[in-house]
Amino acid sequence: MALQIVMDHSGDTRHHFDAKDAEALAKAEARFKELTGRGFTAAVRSGPGEVIRTRAFDPAAEETLFFPRLVGG
Amino acid sequence: MLRFRRSGTAERSRLDCLRALYRKCRVENTREARGLRLLREWLSPRQRAQLEADGYFDVVGSDSGKRYRIYEGTMTNVYELDDIGRPKMGWCFVPSGSLVAGDVMLAQKVALETSEYAALAVANRFLPRRAQFRMVR
Numbered sequence: 001m002a003l004q005i006v007m008d009h010s011g012d013t014r015h016h017f018d019a020k021d022a023e024a025l026a027k028a029e030a031r032f033k034e035l036t037g038r039g040f041t042a043a044v045r046s047g048p049g050e051v052i053r054t055r056a057f058d059p060a061a062e063e064t065l066f067f068p069r070l071v072g073g
Numbered sequence: 074m075l076r077f078r079r080s081g082t083a084e085r086s087r088l089d090c091l092r093a094l095y096r097k098c099r100v101e102n103t104r105e106a107r108g109l110r111l112l113r114e115w116l117s118p119r120q121r122a123q124l125e126a127d128g129y130f131d132v133v134g135s136d137s138g139k140r141y142r143i144y145e146g147t148m149t150n151v152y153e154l155d156d157i158g159r160p161k162m163g164w165c166f167v168p169s170g171s172l173v174a175g176d177v178m179l180a181q182k183v184a185l186e187t188s189e190y191a192a193l194a195v196a197n198r199f200l201p202r203r204a205q206f207r208m209v210r
Contacts, residue, residue: 049117
């Protein structure tokens with residue numbers, strides 16, 4: 001199962017999906033586009049503690065993290 | 074000197090509280106606990122050990138190769154380090170919305186490790202007085 005993790009006020013919301021299921025994959029891609037369109041940053045893990053920012057949906061990504069747009073504090 | 078000793082005691086107490094919080098968060102399901110668990114999952118083993126021992130972890134900027142220290146917190150908690158590991162400049166940037174500390178720290182780590190200059194472009198700078206104080210300990 002693949003996983004999309006979205007940071008929000010509850011801590012995070014997790015969306016699990018089967019990447020081999022075309023319908024689930026399409027929903028995951030739509031979620032990716034919707035979130036990044038709203039300014040969220042998407043990142044995938046490439047190794048222990050290593051992350052890569054991603055700008056396009058990767059159907060092979062096992063775990064994708066989304067966090068809201070950064071602002072100056 | 075007395076001022077520094079007092080600060081050292083307060084700092085140890087703060088770290089003890091922080092360690093207790095991390096232990097508690099491993100078994101709880103509050104939003105703060107979930108945020109800290111997520112952070113721990115995405116840290117490198119070294120960063121995780123640093124966080125538990127010292128209440129902060131270091132990252133390397135993706136564009137400049139500079140080192141930054143991210144302290145536990147939700148604002149004014151990121152410091153650029155100089156060549157010998159002393160805080161040189163504070164950078165304040167956070168994800169929008171009211172996120173818990175673990176999420177904020179993870180977003181800061183990812184931003185610095187993948188898009189350092191973009192993160193600093195939105196950040197406000199501040200003088201790292203608090204961190205310098207800690208270094209004296």
